[in-house]
Amino acid sequence: MSSNNHELNKFPWKHVIGLALSLILTLIALWVVVSLSLPTVATLTIIVLLAVCQAFIQLLMFMHINENHGRGYRILAIAFGFYIAVVVVYGSLWIMWFTV
Missing domain, CATH: 1.20.5 (Single alpha-helices involved in coiled-coils or other helix-helix interfaces)
Incomplete structure (x- = not known):
């Protein structure tokens, strides 16, 4: 019972880290679009790669796929x-x- 109670009172660091990583990836995508003058194909490729990374972060951190x-x-x-x-x-x- 005490270990179960410990789990309930634990701060959700996993969610905070997931949120921070998602925000960082979103800001990087915004920076790529606004600040860099890359060709359209390069910009879209970078954005898609960042989106895939963010999808994996969402699956692992928020949807608890690894549990x-x-x-x-x-x-x-x-x-x-x-x-x-x-x-x-x-x-x-x-x-x-x-x-x-």
Whole structure:
């Protein structure tokens, strides 16, 4: 019982580190777009690589993919994350398409 209580009172450093890394990657992507005069293909490549890194950080730090909850939980968590990403991207594109 005491170790379980210790887990409840522990500060969520993993989430703080995940948030900080996500913010840093987002600021790097912003800096690449705003400050550097790279060709479009190079800029998009860098942004996609940063997005993939951020997706892995989200999976590890916030969706707890590396914890042992069973294979079904991991598949469901990844599928849910993918669903949310698709909804956000296509929803944003839909809004931009019909508001222009």
